[in-house]
Amino acid sequence: MRNRSFEKHYYLMLLPGLIWLVLINIVPMSGIVMAFQDFNPGAGIWKSDWIGLENFEYMFVLSDSKTVLLNTIYIAVLKIIGNLIVPLVFALMLNELRMQIVKRWVQTIVYLPHFLSWVILSGILLDVFAFQGPVNSLLGTFGIEPVLFFARADLFPYIIVGSDVWKEFGFNTIIYLAALTSINPALYEAAAIDGATRMKRLWHVTLPGITTTIVLLAVLSLGNVLNAGFDQIFNLYNPLVYSTGDIIDTWVYRAGLLNLQFSLATAMGLLKSVVSFILIVVSYLLASKFANYRIF
């Protein structure tokens, strides 16, 4: 009995958060019905004409839908992999550094791009990769013809993924570094006495020590990544790279906000939510299977 009363006031403390969640995240979900209507702003949600699945049928006739869905998944998956592996490797390398001062400096500097918004960074990127920009003049010294990077549909996803990883890896590195400090130094000493080389210590002590953190980051990024691309791609893309760079969010923005096709945009947004949901479920199943990580 004592336990239960203890729980009660925890629930009370949870209440404000729950109310916020319901008001901000759950209530607007009712707007999903727009996907099944011919939404008329004058009539509102309650009185707009009900058209069933027509929006979805039209969406699947459009060759765009398949393209943006595949683009979204392709870019998302590459970003997840990149944002997991690059910071991990970088953190492990930093961890092996003996000079603490170098480690601190490097850590701080790579962390900086995280604080810049994509609006600013996109301007910088467009200049750096411009036809007469530094990257092309560097290529020029090797006798390579200048490349118009942002007009190349085949390169665009990799520029997007590459720049996103470059922007964020410093931030994730810090999380890994924090996890690394929690490993008991006695384990390293013991391994060293047993004759383990540096590589062996890395493999058998360091990595198992931070597995939970890796899995946690992976799961969190899977849930978020379908939301994460809009600012970046919106500021960098152009019609030439629609075929590989147009994602669900940018498509919804153009259809809903620029072209006033509210219902079609909602239908597409709903599709995105479904994909997100599937991704989260899959990642959770994977996490519980391979890393014994459970939420429930």
Next chain:
Amino acid sequence: MKATKNSLALLTAALLITLTACSSGNQPPANGNANEGSGAAAGNGETAAPAETADPFGKYETPVTINVGQAIDPTDKSLPQGDTPENNQYTRHIKEQLNIDTKIIWQTASGKDYDQKVNLSIASDDLPDLVIVNDAQLRQMVKAGQVEDLTEAFEKYASPAIKGIIEKTEGRALDAVTFDGKMMALPSVTARGDAVHTMWIRKDWLDKLGLEVPKTVEELEKVAKAFVEKDPDGNGQADTIGITGQQAGGKLYANFLASSNNTFGLDPIFSAFNAYPGFWLKGEDGKPVYGSIQPQVKEALAKLRDMYASGAIDRELSIRKDAAEPVVSGKSGIFFGPFWMGYWPLPDAVKNDPKANWQSFALPLDKNGEFSPHMATPSTQFLAVRKGYEHPEAALKLMNLLVRDEAKFDVSVSLNHYPVRIVYAPVDEIEYSLNALKEVLAGTKTAADLDIPGYKLLADDATKIGKAKLEPFDNNDIQYWNTEDIGIWSRMYSIFVGGAPLLEPRNEVYSLVYSQTKTMESRWANLEKLETETFLKIIMGAAPVDSFDQFVEDWKKQGGDKVTQEVEEETKG
């Protein structure tokens, strides 16, 4: 969130109904007043005529408050200390003359942000009393029943000056706002000059390289290549651009929905092939056809592709963030745009390099040796009144006052601070002004001769032209201009240099329609995307020229045929 907005709207609506009860005594029998000519009405705007007589300039007896959404140019610093967008010389003038208080309920940066805010207001059914919208937005609002019918208010309250300006468009302006025989918004009327895109070229570069002004597309290509390869700016580096094209998000060519003011597009090159992508034309059998799927467009694209590959056109076409930048920094030799380039971007270009001699020509010519530009609808902006607003005639009074007093305003405070201002200009304003000002320079006319109704800035221009133009008066090269007062120079250079090509003979091509049909509302965005993507890819070498044929097929299949049918029905009626 939607639900709360809706109940809020209901609540306000309920409030408004109670309010309207107090002020519904408007029954104006006398419209003889309106026919007397603007001169008389303009003279005694002070006399507060009671609202019941339908006086276009009548002052309200009790103050009327209008809620507006206003676009503000964030770089505009013209408001004097202490004035605000809500309280400035224009709003005070309106209060004094009409007893109207304008209240800004939201403001955004002009341009894309404004459109977005209006779209959001439409979607949430939370509109200001008066709002400026574009064609697609107006259609959406009419469909949603969000706008007030202005037919009666226009009949009774529009001033003769405004009626005259609208009549001069030969029905085009009214067509754009008429739905089922009812006038659902006030159309703007812009000068024809905004629609004609001409070739702007650095004449000092031409002279330096010993070249002639290019007359055809072939010559244009040669000149553009010379500009790229022969170092016209003389800095020893290969950093110059031949033809600057549109920036990221810009349009390759104006289309029937946004038919004028397409800066940095390549419209004149298309029209030199008699290709009018984005416009609805009369086909050989007399039926409407869509310009973008005609064989002439394929020809033009093939040529543009060659020009792009040879470097004559900016490599960063459609990727560059700001197409004006190379013009301002003196790296570009040619671009296309309407007459008003003297306002922007040329002032900065001339500040950077006083010798940058930008001149404008009605070129290149087509195969018949004619300049055949596409022409615009005179109305691109619409002033809509929210459904249920109790003073729809206030919209007309605001515009009447604007047109009557525009010339008297001190325009060093940007006119954009006039609440919900849409442009009213006679269609031939630029050509007429140019001819008149030439006479002023020649001494055959004075400012006093030029106080002509409608041409509101002309008399003022006549007093200023002497400050900007130096002798010889028949030579418009940059060294014969005084750029000290860049504000005066901007307008005069626009009229004299930008306006000169408008006096040349031209073969005008109009679109059959300038607004969306029903199917377009849902399908057009995707068709347009298909078009933009295909054309850019062809020009920039990412797809073969023959992908045009596939595009034509896809376009027809994905709704184009249906849209064409609708346009046919619309043009029949």
